[in-house]
Amino acid sequence: MMAEEFLKVNNISKSFAGVHALQNVSFTINTGEIHCLIGENGSGKSTMIKIIAGVYEPDEGEIIIAGKKFKRLHPIDTIREGIQIIYQDFSLFPNFTVAENIALNSQLSENKKLVNMREVRRIAREALESINVSMDLDMLVGQMSVADKQLIAISRALLQNARLIIMDEPTTALTNREVKSLFKVINNLKDKGISTMFVSHKLNEVLEIADRTMVFRNGVKVIDADAKEFDQAKMVYYMTGHNIEEESYKCPDNLREGTPLLSVKSLTSTGNFRDISFDLFSQEIVGITGLLGSGRTELALALFGINPAESGEIIINGEKVRINSASDALKCGIGYVPEDRLTEGLFLERPIGQNIIATTIDKLLNKIRLINQQKMENEIKNWIDGLTIKTNSAQNPVKSLSGGNQQRVVLAKWLASNPRILILNGPTVGVDIGSKTELHETIKNLARQGLGVIVVSDDIPELLHVCNRILLMREGKIVNEFCASEVNEDELAVMLAEG
């Protein structure tokens, strides 16, 4: 069957203040095709999306939608021609119900003056049914999970007669199970002849869903081919321009002797996890993994005192301790880096330097309790150099940094309080592949310096590269424990899935 072209982008170039964001980019998306676009931060992915959306005007080139040629698109053209963009923030109204969020935009573009709630509910119900999803139409969207919001955004897009849906990093905040059901929806759309442009940097997802994959690097399309021709290594090669070989973490053989840094015995928290026992030695990196609901995050939060366990023992350096709050944990030398660095870890508008010293400012005071400028600057410089945070000034706001470097600032903030045990929850969520490798190197270096590190993650390659030991959790219990060198990616994936 000869595929029908829906969107054709011809020789698009765009520069900002003399910097080329896109150079001579061309590609075609066919009807019903799942077309993945991957690339590192700054490779031109979002510029391309915004040109298709009509937000930016290209300097050169043209766009042809279903045979119609456009020199420049306006947002309203894009919508009229059947292209819908689902941005990372979804553009939903938190104060409206599910029904209204789904149906309002299409009612608005039909120029309706009055709103009939019965009609709105009917439209919304049908839209959700068309992607085989059911949810409470009367619930306020502000109270829903990210995954549900995404499904709402998709149903809303379909109502506007979308023929191509562009999803910008749709899986960033989703759990594995939610990603699976999103993929089901995307495949469903494909059967109906609706194309998807899937913009991501999660390679395993791209491998799973794509019909066709293209890679951008520094504003240039470096490859565009049938998805079957790609594997993970090839994608990494095209994204970064070189092969990244990550070495797995090797720690000394005689490591697990003597007193463990942290010893957990029969730790239990009803409904979350039970009978958890393990040891963590200095210089070790232990991975805790498991599916959604396996209790991995609850365990991490219990160790950091946010949701304390009900029974069991926590022993640090041979001494039994009680951890009932985060400040207890800090006193015991435990640091915790949360999953959502944007909301829980950083003051985005504030300078990098101030973020780094935020938890330790009281150590930088002089005799009369004012901040010792010299000491502060030295401290900041040490961390920026030590963790190789890429910036030309500690005065820049944190939001000016890339995801990987932001994550380093979070790390610096916690390391500044000198923990002996560091718990990292999803340390590289939302970080692109190049920075990911560098972050992994940073984590390994910390362990080499004598810290004990716990990495909570469901990113299989990450676990295998970073950890020396992995604990697999299922339904609140540790069901398996093995050395990272004993398993390969496929075996671990199977074990994880069986949970």
Added chain:
Amino acid sequence: MLKKIIKTNEFFVAMILIVLCLFIGILNPVFFTLQNLFDLCRSATVMGIFAMGALIVIISGGVDVSFTAIAISAMYITVKILLALNFTGTVVVAIALSALIGLIMGLINAAIIAFFKIPTLIATLGTQSLFQGFLLFFIGSKYINNVPDGMLRFARTNLVTTTTSSGAITGLQAGILILIGVAIIVWFILRFTMIGRGIYAIGGSREAAERAGFNVVAIQFFIYGLVGILAGIGGAVFGSHYKQANPFDLVGTELNTIAAVVLGGALITGGKGTVFGAILGVSLVVVINNSLVLIGVPSEWQKVVLGIILIIGAGIPAYKNMMAEKRLKANLSE
């Protein structure tokens, strides 16, 4: 369904209102006389009309503190013009003229807010001063001890009357009908029209509203124009009630109205609020301001009680929200 109702702010405010009324009424049965209820309705009329305007602004995520200045200016100018013309016709003309003047001032607010994109509170703080200064300097700062005949006749129009124990005749002043009419219109706009949903949409997320295709600037002109009209109408009714035009009246009482609206469940950050809730909020404020004196609470204490009820009334929903968010977060973190 019942559970849902109990959870709403309106239910909570209604409960406070009922408990307060019973409490006052038991201590002093005068509270439940028709005369007192008619007085309360009269007091609630002007604040209620203002509250409908304040509600719309708050739902859109703004705060307007200039409506009292608009009301008093529109009313004073209207009275001055009609007296100069020796106009003795119907009150409808006075209300319409006052509303028209209010509309013009409201559109000035809208223009400033839409084009300079400054926070609505700052813009209207500025125009409040501007409108009142303009009134005092260009129109007049003298107290007018008289209003046009139409307004006087309107002030004496009662829907029903009753004879008090002392033999005087009092009644339910007809202004309440204007409040009822305004409330129904605002309720209809907010609930059933696309522009009404647009007002909620802007309050929920301005960016999302723009992306969805709402014309945000046009909606802002609608909002502040309508608030101007309502302020003008409220001003005319206020002048009729007091049978005088004092250019120093009203300004300074705007926070009472805003407090009533917030008490009625409107979220000061926008996106949430109902006409019914705002009416309940106004009723509560009016009962506190007018009836605590019946049980011997000195007038200084009325302010304390109002303050406490406002803090509790705004604090409990905020606390519930915080708890709900915490639960949601706990659910989402697996």
